[in-house]
Amino acid sequence: xxxxxxxxxxxxxxxxxxxxxxxxxxxxxxxxLVVSPTMLIAVVFIYGFMIWTVVLSFSTSRILPRYxxxxxxxxxxxxxxxxxxxxxxxxxxxGVLFVVICLAxxxxxxxxxxxxxxxxxxxxxxxLYPMALSFIVTGTxxxxxLNPSVxxxxxxxxxxxxxFRFDWLVSSDMSIYTVVIAAVWQSSGFVMALxxxxxxxxxxxxxxxxxxxxxxxxxxxxxxxxxxxRPVFFSAIIMLAHIAIKSFDLALALTGGGPGYSSxxxxxxxxxxxxxxxxxxxxxxxxxxxxxxxxxxLIPYLYSELRVKxxxx
Amino acid sequence: MTVKHSNRRYxxxxxxxxxxxxxxxxxxxxxxxxxIMISTSFRDMNDIRFGHLIDLPSSFSFEAWxxxxxxxxxxxxxxxGLRPYFINSLLITIPAVTISVxxxxxxxxxxxxxxxxxxxxxxxLLLFGCFLPFQAILLPQATVLGxxxxxxxxxxxxxxxxxxxxxxxxxxxxxxxxxxxxELVKAAQLDGAGFWRIFWxxxxxxxxxxxxxxxxxxxxxxxxxxxxxxxxxxxxSQPVTVGLNNMVNxxxxxxxxNVDMAGAIIAALPTLAVYVIAGKYFVxxxxxxxxxx
Amino acid sequence: xANLYIDNVHKSFGETHILKGxxxxxxxxxxxxxxGPSGCGKSTLMNCIAGLEQVTTGRVIIDDEDVTQSMPKDRxxxxxxxxxALYPNMNVWKNIAFGLEIRKLPKEEIEETxxxxxxxxxxxxxxxxxxxxxxxxxxxxxxxxxALARDPKIFLFDExxxxxxxxxxxxxxxxxxxxxxxxxxxxxxxxHDQIEAMTLANRIAVMKEGHIQQFGTPQxxxxxxxxxxxxxxxxxxxxxxxxxxxxxxxxxxxIAMSVDGKDFHLPIPQQEKGVRERxxxxxxxxxxxxxxxDVVPQQEQASTLANVDAEIIVTEPTGxxxxxxxxxxxxxxxxxxxxxxAGAPGDTMTFMINxxxxxxxxxxxxxxx
Ligand SMILES: Nc1ncnc2c1ncn2[C@@H]1O[C@H](COP(=O)(O)OP(=O)(O)OP(=O)(O)O)[C@@H](O)[C@H]1O
Ligand SMILES: [Mg+2]
Numbered sequence: 001x002x003x004x005x006x007x008x009x010x011x012x013x014x015x016x017x018x019x020x021x022x023x024x025x026x027x028x029x030x031x032x033l034v035v036s037p038t039m040l041i042a043v044v045f046i047y048g049f050m051i052w053t054v055v056l057s058f059s060t061s062r063i064l065p066r067y068x069x070x071x072x073x074x075x076x077x078x079x080x081x082x083x084x085x086x087x088x089x090x091x092x093x094x095g096v097l098f099v100v101i102c103l104a105x106x107x108x109x110x111x112x113x114x115x116x117x118x119x120x121x122x123x124x125x126x127x128l129y130p131m132a133l134s135f136i137v138t139g140t141x142x143x144x145x146l147n148p149s150v151x152x153x154x155x156x157x158x159x160x161x162x163x164f165r166f167d168w169l170v171s172s173d174m175s176i177y178t179v180v181i182a183a184v185w186q187s188s189g190f191v192m193a194l195x196x197x198x199x200x201x202x203x204x205x206x207x208x209x210x211x212x213x214x215x216x217x218x219x220x221x222x223x224x225x226x227x228x229x230r231p232v233f234f235s236a237i238i239m240l241a242h243i244a245i246k247s248f249d250l251a252l253a254l255t256g257g258g259p260g261y262s263s264x265x266x267x268x269x270x271x272x273x274x275x276x277x278x279x280x281x282x283x284x285x286x287x288x289x290x291x292x293x294x295x296x297x298l299i300p301y302l303y304s305e306l307r308v309k310x311x312x313x
Numbered sequence: 314m315t316v317k318h319s320n321r322r323y324x325x326x327x328x329x330x331x332x333x334x335x336x337x338x339x340x341x342x343x344x345x346x347x348x349i350m351i352s353t354s355f356r357d358m359n360d361i362r363f364g365h366l367i368d369l370p371s372s373f374s375f376e377a378w379x380x381x382x383x384x385x386x387x388x389x390x391x392x393x394g395l396r397p398y399f400i401n402s403l404l405i406t407i408p409a410v411t412i413s414v415x416x417x418x419x420x421x422x423x424x425x426x427x428x429x430x431x432x433x434x435x436x437x438l439l440l441f442g443c444f445l446p447f448q449a450i451l452l453p454q455a456t457v458l459g460x461x462x463x464x465x466x467x468x469x470x471x472x473x474x475x476x477x478x479x480x481x482x483x484x485x486x487x488x489x490x491x492x493x494x495x496e497l498v499k500a501a502q503l504d505g506a507g508f509w510r511i512f513w514x515x516x517x518x519x520x521x522x523x524x525x526x527x528x529x530x531x532x533x534x535x536x537x538x539x540x541x542x543x544x545x546x547x548x549x550s551q552p553v554t555v556g557l558n559n560m561v562n563x564x565x566x567x568x569x570x571n572v573d574m575a576g577a578i579i580a581a582l583p584t585l586a587v588y589v590i591a592g593k594y595f596v597x598x599x600x601x602x603x604x605x606x
Numbered sequence: 607x608a609n610l611y612i613d614n615v616h617k618s619f620g621e622t623h624i625l626k627g628x629x630x631x632x633x634x635x636x637x638x639x640x641x642g643p644s645g646c647g648k649s650t651l652m653n654c655i656a657g658l659e660q661v662t663t664g665r666v667i668i669d670d671e672d673v674t675q676s677m678p679k680d681r682x683x684x685x686x687x688x689x690x691a692l693y694p695n696m697n698v699w700k701n702i703a704f705g706l707e708i709r710k711l712p713k714e715e716i717e718e719t720x721x722x723x724x725x726x727x728x729x730x731x732x733x734x735x736x737x738x739x740x741x742x743x744x745x746x747x748x749x750x751x752x753a754l755a756r757d758p759k760i761f762l763f764d765e766x767x768x769x770x771x772x773x774x775x776x777x778x779x780x781x782x783x784x785x786x787x788x789x790x791x792x793x794x795x796x797x798h799d800q801i802e803a804m805t806l807a808n809r810i811a812v813m814k815e816g817h818i819q820q821f822g823t824p825q826x827x828x829x830x831x832x833x834x835x836x837x838x839x840x841x842x843x844x845x846x847x848x849x850x851x852x853x854x855x856x857x858x859x860x861i862a863m864s865v866d867g868k869d870f871h872l873p874i875p876q877q878e879k880g881v882r883e884r885x886x887x888x889x890x891x892x893x894x895x896x897x898x899x900d901v902v903p904q905q906e907q908a909s910t911l912a913n914v915d916a917e918i919i920v921t922e923p924t925g926x927x928x929x930x931x932x933x934x935x936x937x938x939x940x941x942x943x944x945x946x947x948a949g950a951p952g953d954t955m956t957f958m959i960n961x962x963x964x965x966x967x968x969x970x971x972x973x974x975x
Contacts, residue, residue, distance in 0.1 A: 017672040024677055030508045031427035038479055039435055045476045046442045049450035056452055096539050112336055124338045125592055129347070131590035132595065134537035136554040137581045141346045144353075144570055154548050176348055189343065193596050246446050249539035253558055267540075270448045275455075275544060285454055291449040298444050466729075496691030499658045500752070502678040504705030517697035544709050 048293065056284035063278035074285040084286065087264040090176045094265065095244040097180045098187070102240055103233065105184065106191025111221065113192070113201045124196070124278040127189035135186065143169070146254075149289035169255065179263055180306025181252050186250070187243060191236050198226065198232035234301070241297050245290055266290050321461050330389045354378060354575035377571035381579055385572055387560045395576055398556030402583075405552055409474035410531040416475070417482020417527055422512055424483070425490035426498045434488065436487065442480030447540055448478075458545055465547030465563060473545055481534070484526045487524035490516070525594045533584050533595070553580045608669035608759035608792055609634045615664035617647070617654055624650045626816035628664070630767050631703065632809075635790045639803045639824075641839065642813030648796045649688055651813075652762045655794065657684045669759055684753035685762040688796075690745045690750075692737040696723075699733040702751045723751040726781060742769040747778070754785070763795040767802065774973070775780075800842045804828070812836045823879065828892040829963060834972035835963060843929060846939045848891045849969070852884045858883050865916045867935050868955075872912050873961050880975040881966045889975060890925035890967040895929065897960045902946070917954050 022030070049190070060068045101123050109127060111119055130138065145151040146169040152174075156164035168174035202225050210220050248267035251257060257264040264285055274283025323476060360372045383394035397557045424436050455464070463469030493516070501511045542552040552558075561573050588595050624647045632638055640648050647943035653659040655666055657678035665674045674682050684705075687906040692701050699720055706716045724730040727747040730886035737745055746769045753761060766782075769777045779802055785792055787808075797803055803810055804824045811821045812835075820832040837845045851863045853871070859882040860871040872891075874881050881889060901913060916932035923929075928948035930941045941957055949955040968973045 014667055014672050015670040018674075018676045018680070020675045020677075024675075024680075027507060027677070031423040031429055033434070034508075035423050035435065036554075037437065038416060038420050038483065039478060042435070042439050042442060045444060045450065045454070046480075047438070049453035050445075052453040053449050055453075057544050066450070093334050109336075109339065112332060114330060117332075119338065123336055123340055126343050126588075128596065129585065129588055130343065132584045134539065134554050134584070136537075136558050137577045138346075140557060140573060140577045142349050144573065145346060145349065150570065166351065185343070185346070188590070208535050219504060242444055242446075246448070248448075249554070249558075252539075253561070261580060265447075269449070269450055269538075273454055274551070280452060287446075287451065288450040290446050294446045297490070298441075302440075338723070381917060494689055494691060496687045496689050497693060499653070499656075499678075500685070501692040501693070502658060505654060505679040505708040506704075506754075507679070510708070515693050515695070576912060 002153070010267075011165055016210050017298045023206050041178070053287050053291075055286050056280060057288045058130075059281055059284075061280035061284070062116045063280065066089055066282060070281075074281040078282050078285045081282070083264060084266075084269055086261055087269045090263060091244065091266055092184070093176055094247070095241060097177070098183050098244050099237055099240045101184045102188045102191045103236060105188040107195050107229075109188070109192040110195035110199055120176060124193070126257065127192050129189070131185040133186065135247075135250035136253045138182050138186045139250050142178065142185070142256050146178050146181070159226045173257060175255050175263035179247070179254055179265075182254055183244075183247065183250055187240065191240070194232055195229065198229045202228055238301050239298060242294060245293050245297075318579075327439025350574045350577060353571050354578055355533045358569060358571060361423055371551070376577040377569070380572045381560070381576035382567070385523075385560060385569075387556060387563060395553060395560065395579055396537075398553040399579065400550055401467060401546075401550055401556075402412060402552040404536045405470045405474065405542075406532060408543075409471045410528060411480065411533050412471070413475045413478040413482050413531055414524065414527050415485075416479045418488050418517070418524070419491050420479070420483040421488075421511070424487045424518055425493070425513075426495060426516075427508070436483075439480050442477065442570075443484060445476065445477070445480075451540075451544055455545060465545065467550045469545055470541060470552070473541050474538070474577055477541075478531050478534065481530060484521055486520070488534055489520070493519060504560050522594070523592060529587055529591055529595050532587060536584050556580075610669040610794070611663040611665075611758055612651075612655065612930070613667060615654055615666065616662045617650055617653070617659060618662050624816050625654065625661075628816075628818055629970050630811060630818065632794070633794060634792060636809045637806055638792075638794045639807035639810045640794060640796045640813060641798070641803050641810060643839070644798075646813045648813060649764055650796065652685065653782065654766050655760070656685050656762055657681050659960065665835065682759045683762060684756040684758040684760075686746075686749045686753045686764060686766040687730055688764040688768075690737075690749040692745055692748055694737050696939060697736055698729060698740070698748050698751075699735055701737070701748055702755045702930055705752065705756055712938050719755050720751075723755045725786075726754065727751050727778075731916050740824065743771065743774060746770060750778075757791075758793055759792070761791055761795075762794045763793065765796050765798065768798065775776055775799075775802075777878055790858075800840065804843070810840075812839060812880075814839075820956055831892070831974065833966055833974055834890060834892065836968040839965070841894060843895050843940050845892045845894050848937050849888060850891050850894070850935055850941060851888050852881060852886065857913075859883075860956045861891060863914075863934055863937075864916050865932070868915070870914065871965075872959060875964065876964075878966060878975070884975070889970050890972075891962070892965040892967060893939075893959070894963065895940040895942040896927075898957050899960075900943045901958045910960060912959045912961065913956055914959060915954050915956050917960055918949050918951050920951055923948075929945055930955075 020123075028056060034053070035125040055067070056067050059074075060066050060070055074099060113123060117123065133281065140297055148154065148166065148170060151166075153164060154168040168178045206224060206228075207220055210224050211217075215223070246267060248271065250264060251265050252268055256262040257268045267290065270283050270286040270290065272283075272287065314406045354377050355373050355375070357372045357374055357376060381395055383396050385394055387398075388395070419440075424432055458469045460543070463472060497515055498511055498550065501515050506514065536550065536552075537554065539554040539558070542555045542560075546552070557576050560576050612628050612630040612632075613627055613810075616623070617627040625961045627650060630638070640651065642648055650659065654661050657666075657673070657676060657680075661674060665672055667673065668681060668683075672895050676723075682750075693704065696704065701721060706719060711719075718735070721730075724733060725846070726748055727749060728743065731746050732740060732744055732748070737748065740748065750763075750766050763782075767778050771777060783806055795802075795806060797806075807824050808826045809822060809876075812819045812826055812827060814835055820836045821829055822830075827836060827840055831840065831845075834847065838847065842907050848863075851862045852859055852874070854860075855862075856870045856930060859874055861874060864872055917933070918930055918932060919938070920931040921928050922931075923945060927942045928945045930943045930948055931938050932941060943955075955963070967973060968975055
């Protein structure tokens with residue numbers, strides 16, 4: 001490497017070394033200081049409390065927390081409890097139906113809306129507005145609509161179908177399905193919005209190329225567009241599953257978990273055992289199981305998301 | 314040739330017709346509960362009892378609305394109607410939204426432009442907060458609120474909503490800010506501006522769209538919350554969702570559906586209004602909060 | 607006004623090392639051009655000088671003061687960013703005035719400075735507009751304006767003219783040169799434009815993969831490249847590299863060459879002693895296109911000249927010259943020929959090779975011999 005002499009001989013003698021002043025050093029800490037409250041929140045209120053709940057689930061706590069540990073007894077009690085098993089089964093039925101139906105309706109509506117529909121903006125607004133409502137409001141409305149003596153069943157009979165029956169709300173076997181109906185009504189528009197955004201993101205030229213290759217419109221959808229929506233399916237499933245596991249207010253407002261405990265869900269079970277029945281230990285154990293459920297869905301998702309992001313770089 | 318052509322046109326037209334028919338029927342399905350809710354709230358009980366579910370109301374009155382708002386006895390509460398609950402909801406929602414959005418904005422600003430060692434890990438940890446099933450923190454939070462004397466109070470609920478909302482607002486702002494060029498902050502640094510001045514003068518003026526999203530999201534979430542409202546409140550601090558649920562479930566004697574429906578609309582009105590006014594941002598928040606989560 | 611001494615600066619982002627020991631000794635008032643392939647770390651080096659990125663190890667010394675630990679605002683540096691980084695919420699006037707306002711200059715002085723800079727950069731009509739209402743070239747000039755409004759110790763320009771049209775670019779280039787002559791401020795300037803580099807620089811630093819390959823005056827870098835990379839990087843069209851053998855021919859070390867099946871020998875200039883000692887070895891001959899021309903009679907006698915007949919493969923007229931592609935030692939070679947004397951593809955034509963400025967590189971390492 002050659003280095004020709006600069007115009008004037010540089011002086012390498014350093015006159016002064018700038019040490020960061022106190023003010024500078026403080027200024028450097030500002031970013032950390034600014035996020036520290038949130039950091040505290042994350043550490044204490046999210047992770048600390050999660051661990052705390054786990055601790056409670058191994059304790060003898062009833063109305064008040066007590067820190068005598070009894071191993072897995074709360075979990076044994078939990079899984080020995082028929083009501084909890086019903087709640088879990090219900091969550092299975094409700095979760096699967098809710099996710100599948102929402103996906104189906106959401107995708108169908110998105111595809112239909114993507115056909116250059118005239119009043120698209122208006123229709124989209126209509127499909128999505130339930131998402132702005134509280135689950136309590138949704139529950140209240142559907143509770144009334146599904147009530148056999150005043151709602152849809154009566155309406156059907158008044159129309160002349162004397163034997164029309166739609167009494168799922170008060171039937172132990174069917175009540176969980178009413179929760180599905182109301183939940184789908186509330187959330188499917190949201191899935192539609194997700195899919196619609198995904199459809200709009202599909203490269204137009206691919207579709208045109210396929211059409212030039214002679215693919216019919218249905219083929220274009222089933223073979224090209226829908227497969228390219230995989231990531232949307234993925235995040236929609238995550239969101240919906242997450243909503244399902246947390247579901248509490250809707251079932252409470254709609255069926256109150258009843259008749260009996262036939263439409264109970266883990267979230268209701270957890271709340272009632274912890275807060276109204278003074279069985280904090282068992283309640284905590286059920287919360288831990290719910291947390292595990294969310295993690296089981298979330299961790300693979302986050303893992304794949306983070307891996308994709310790393311690949312991007 | 315011409316026959317074939319017109320056949321094709323014909324099938325295309327029927328196709329469009331079927332398409333529109335499906336879309337409109339579905340739209341009706343989504344709308345019916347709202348329509349029934351509104352029409353019922355204006356009917357009187359006789360009309361409801363003897364009329365049809367879907368029918369032109371034979372009566373029209375604001376009676377049910379008045380009842381729901383300020384007259385119906387809810388539980389054992391001294392004050393009547395949903396009004397006190399509604400006010401509680403406002404008192405909870407406004408400060409909680411304000412604080413969590415401000416926190417989210419500065420967090421996002423730091424996590425995008427002032428990264429430090431460990432800031433990415435911090436963000437990843439915080440992200441999980443968006444998916445946290447609140448049941449997993451319900452018991453400790455109740456204990457802590459009790460310990461610090463905020464149990465059953467409005468400040469306690471505000472604190473809770475801030476704590477569990479800040480993950481979302483941070484996520485919103487961070488994802489928005491990382492799409493801004495980092496050189497903006499560098500240029501401002503060379504211009505001599507410091508941390509806060511850059512935030513105020515450069516970054517915040519660019520944040521209007523995401524602030525609308527974050528405010529709407531937080532407002533909807535907190536207004537519609539039921540779990541925290543029922544778990545951490547006393548009768549004096551219950552939000553309107555709890556009030557509505559109590560009203561619907563506790564009314565003794567005859568169930569007054571018109572009052573229930575009026576109450577439901579009252580509880581839903583603020584978020585519905587936001588949705589109608591700023592639907593675009595509402596949808597953006599939903600998708601941003603989920604797809605990028 | 608300040609000198610700038612970059613002492614063994616390393617910079618890594620996590621695991622990736624971007625700058626791998628940069629040493630530069632820049633005198634007060636020098637105009638330094640930084641060139642190098644995309645991604646070699648030029649912008650990173652600029653950021654390190656400005657303090658926008660902390661160096662991993664090493665020192666940055668400005669005006670004989672070690673500022674490695676200083677905040678960007680205390681280094682008194684103005685910079686034009688490659689991506690402009692205009693504040694989108696402020697109009698052009700505000701963009702230029704922002705730094706002055708923060709430094710609490712009096713209002714009249716700000717007014718005056720912004721006006722002066724706007725005239726210099728021909729953006730007076732744009733002062734009321736927002737950056738989003740400007741074209742790429744206009745934005746770039748505003749970015750320049752924001753830097754020029756200040757009176758810093760050092761200017762850092764990261765490709766400041768890359769988006770301008772050809773005419774404006776020449777104009778701005780001249781303005782920058784005049785400005786530098788008037789102010790005498792030290793400037794470090796990144797560009798991909800060869801002409802900008804040659805015309806503006808006091809010295810050019812050629813970078814590759816986080817190392818400075820050569821740091822010298824434009825003429826030095828052009829005539830006397832330190833290695834094959836620098837030789838190939840500077841100059842457009844770039845230098846021809848021909849693999850060939852040093853052989854003994856009638857008692858003198860020469861280069862063996864074959865063109866279209868005919869063998870002949872090229873003289874090695876006397877000063878290239880290293881090459882003369884490598885008889886029997888393969889080397890890389892570096893020769894610029896302008897050293898292979900049509901025959902110019904009055905120069906024909908010089909000892910470093912050789913004439914060859916070669917078949918023309920392709921011609922590319924550039925206006926002033928015609929670039930002509932031939933094959934030597936089965937490798938493509940660009941020649942620069944007077945347009946009037948250039949043949950057509952397929953023709954055979956006599957070329958005159960001037961070996962006076964030929965350079966030689968080691969086959970394996972690419973270093974100058
Ligand atoms: N903040 C960062 N984190 C990680 N890597 C970075 C960062 N900034 C730059 N790099 C990497 O450092 C390398 C050098 O980048 P730099 O911007 O300095 O290149 P450059 O020489 O200016 O290129 P160009 O001519 O394209 O502007 C690139 O490979 C880039 O990906
Ligand atoms: Mg660069």
